[in-house]
Amino acid sequence: MAEADGDVTLDALRTALRSANSVFVLTGSGISAESGLPTFRGVGGLWRTHRVEELASPLGFARDPELVWTWYNERKAAHVRAQPNAGHYALARLEEAIGDFTLATQNVDSLHLRAGSKRVLELHGNLREARCTGCDARRRFDADGLPLDQIEHFCGGRFRPDIVWFGEPLPPAVWREAEAAAARADVILVAGTSAIVYPAAALATHYNERAFVAEVNPEPTAISGRVDCVLRSTAAELLPQLLGDLELPRPT
Numbered sequence: 001m002a003e004a005d006g007d008v009t010l011d012a013l014r015t016a017l018r019s020a021n022s023v024f025v026l027t028g029s030g031i032s033a034e035s036g037l038p039t040f041r042g043v044g045g046l047w048r049t050h051r052v053e054e055l056a057s058p059l060g061f062a063r064d065p066e067l068v069w070t071w072y073n074e075r076k077a078a079h080v081r082a083q084p085n086a087g088h089y090a091l092a093r094l095e096e097a098i099g100d101f102t103l104a105t106q107n108v109d110s111l112h113l114r115a116g117s118k119r120v121l122e123l124h125g126n127l128r129e130a131r132c133t134g135c136d137a138r139r140r141f142d143a144d145g146l147p148l149d150q151i152e153h154f155c156g157g158r159f160r161p162d163i164v165w166f167g168e169p170l171p172p173a174v175w176r177e178a179e180a181a182a183a184r185a186d187v188i189l190v191a192g193t194s195a196i197v198y199p200a201a202a203l204a205t206h207y208n209e210r211a212f213v214a215e216v217n218p219e220p221t222a223i224s225g226r227v228d229c230v231l232r233s234t235a236a237e238l239l240p241q242l243l244g245d246l247e248l249p250r251p252t
């Protein structure tokens, strides 16, 4: 682990990327902070006045679906108002230069997709669709969110956000793809996550002992002591800088 000299560590990451055939990126809410979306721990609004289980768990939803949808509708509106930042765009550019590139995100804000990333694994779901707890019917919703009088489905179930809540398993196919991508990567880039929400955090360090692992985060995290290079900077500052002098060949 090297933290002393930012330029040296950035160069080490550039060198690793230039010879990488396969790159795996793991992002968390920090990458969207500079788009104006609050991180998990730095938040206001309902996170402050309600326990997380009330807003983001199957039990909380069963107890008060209107409260849960009010919260997610607010978040959806914030996501739609937000714009991808330079960090999201830099990762979309990196994907164009790497033959085997996978981006797994814990975010549900769709900003990677809006920035042009293509191989995106949304580990915790997304806020584009609702699905019925009874019959699995799906419906899209937009910036206005899901109207509270349309939560109940005629089958007797309820529409819920297509989000992985606390205590729920990750979507198995998405998880398998993420595990495989992490395992075969030559470089693993971890940006904007505190790396404490499992199993997502395990993708950074548990599947691959060979890869060069770099962390982009202004604060120390649970994995800072276990990675090959730590870049103490924000994603929107550092990722464009990283790409700036990288001069990667385009895959043929």
Ligand SMILES: NC(=O)c1ccc[n+]([C@@H]2O[C@H](COP(=O)([O-])OP(=O)(O)OC[C@H]3O[C@@H](n4cnc5c(N)ncnc54)[C@H](O)[C@@H]3O)[C@@H](O)[C@H]2O)c1
Pocket: 027, 028, 029, 030, 031, 032, 033, 034, 037, 038, 039, 040, 041, 042, 106, 107, 108, 109, 124, 191, 192, 193, 194, 195, 196, 197, 216, 217, 218, 219, 220, 221, 233, 234, 235, 236
């Ligand atoms: N935008 C979203 O979709 C969103 C927002 C909030 C929470 N969540 C959910 O919250 C859970 C929390 O895990 P997490 O690790 O993603 O969030 P977290 O709040 O635990 O960690 C955020 C990390 O980002 C770092 N950070 C803050 N600003 C940054 C910046 N500008 N550039 C780079 N890093 C920055 C912080 O130092 C911190 O380590 C996840 O399950 C996620 O699904 C998602």
Ligand SMILES: [Zn+2]
Pocket: 132, 133, 134, 135, 136, 137, 153, 154, 155, 156, 157, 158
């Ligand atoms: Zn139904």
